[in-house]
Amino acid sequence: RPAPPSPFLFARPAMRQRDLACHATADATTAPAPASTPDLTFYMKGSPEGKMLDCPFAHFAQLVLAHKGAPYTLVPTSPCTKPDWLLNDHEGKLPCLVTEDRATGARTVTTDSMAIAKYIDAELFPDVCPLAGAGYEEALQAVSPFFGAMAGFVKNNDPALDPEKEKALQEALDAVERRLQAQTGPYLCGETLTLADLSLVPKLYHAVIALRRFKNLDIYPFFLPRSEGLYVGESAEQLAARVRAAQSRPRLEEYMQAQFESKEFLDEQCFCAWEIVAQGWGKARGD
Numbered sequence: 363r364p365a366p367p368s369p370f371l372f373a374r375p376a377m378r379q380r381d382l383a384c385h386a387t388a389d390a391t392t393a394p395a396p397a398s399t400p401d402l403t404f405y406m407k408g409s410p411e412g413k414m415l416d417c418p419f420a421h422f423a424q425l426v427l428a429h430k431g432a433p434y435t436l437v438p439t440s441p442c443t444k445p446d447w448l449l450n451d452h453e454g455k456l457p458c459l460v461t462e463d464r465a466t467g468a469r470t471v472t473t474d475s476m477a478i479a480k481y482i483d484a485e486l487f488p489d490v491c492p493l494a495g496a497g498y499e500e501a502l503q504a505v506s507p508f509f510g511a512m513a514g515f516v517k518n519n520d521p522a523l524d525p526e527k528e529k530a531l532q533e534a535l536d537a538v539e540r541r542l543q544a545q546t547g548p549y550l551c552g553e554t555l556t557l558a559d560l561s562l563v564p565k566l567y568h569a570v571i572a573l574r575r576f577k578n579l580d581i582y583p584f585f586l587p588r589s590e591g592l593y594v595g596e597s598a599e600q601l602a603a604r605v606r607a608a609q610s611r612p613r614l615e616e617y618m619q620a621q622f623e624s625k626e627f628l629d630e631q632c633f634c635a636w637e638i639v640a641q642g643w644g645k646a647r648g649d
């Protein structure tokens with residue numbers, strides 16, 4: 363599947379080129395899926411019309427599928443289109459991965475993005491691009507305050523509380539920067555892409571959009587022609603300030619650039635347009 367055009371515009375020359383494939387010898391796009399792979403169906407947050415909506419947790423599991431080169435059927439699911447088996451037996455939880463073995467009819471249902479990611483990695487495709495590299499759980503721990511801090515700040519509607527919410531977020535982002543600076547390679551665990559990266563990257567994408575849209579805060583400066591609606595009326599000085607602010611965490615900035623540009627991130631089955639992400643956070647804020 364050809365990737366859609368990148369929504370990101372880079373205002374300065376490409377940085378160090380890094381090999382984004384998880385393993386030089388096992389490019390997920392060329393490695394054939396094992397013959398015994400069951401049919402995969404992925405249910406995630408969707409509109410009643412069946413359009414995919416914003417969910418960084420679903421995006422995580424989809425990135426794992428993309429890195430494995432695994433074909434799957436995507437079923438965007440709204441509260442009114444949830445199947446009975448999902449509601450009755452799995453508390454209606456999304457995202458949800460269903461595997462079905464055509465030969466035996468055996469079926470597994472997995473909910474929770476991390477459980478889904480681990481299942482895909484360890485049970486379905488253990489030989490393609492292994493993602494549970496040493497230290498990934500510790501890396502997850504190190505960056506874990508970020509998402510809650512970001513969501514807390516974005517959802518806060520009381521201006522008096524904004525400074526403390528923003529401080530918590532900035533500290534959480536500093537922790538991500540420190541983690542990256544402590545590595546010799548481009549990922550949270552050094553040279554090896556792991557589940558920790560694939561979990562973090564969609565959350566960073568949501569943060570870039572929601573912080574710009576609702577809090578006038580930029581953590582990533584090079585955000586595209588297609589999201590120009592986020593920067594309407596911005597002056598040259600504001601642009602310069604935005605770039606300076608975002609560049610205060612150089613490793614994080616470099617990390618986001620590399621990850622946001624990867625073909626897996628831009629895979630059309632999992633990429634969610636910024637407008638939909640902004641809309642989702644607007645709803646979460648009660649706007």
Ligand SMILES: N[C@@H](CCC(=O)N[C@@H](CS)C(=O)NCC(=O)O)C(=O)O
Nearest residue numbers: 407417418419441456457474475476
């Ligand atoms: N901890 C869960 C969180 C999943 C979650 O919160 N999903 C939300 C959207 S971000 C969702 O799908 N909501 C729609 C629904 O439940 O109907 C996971 O990692 O899977």
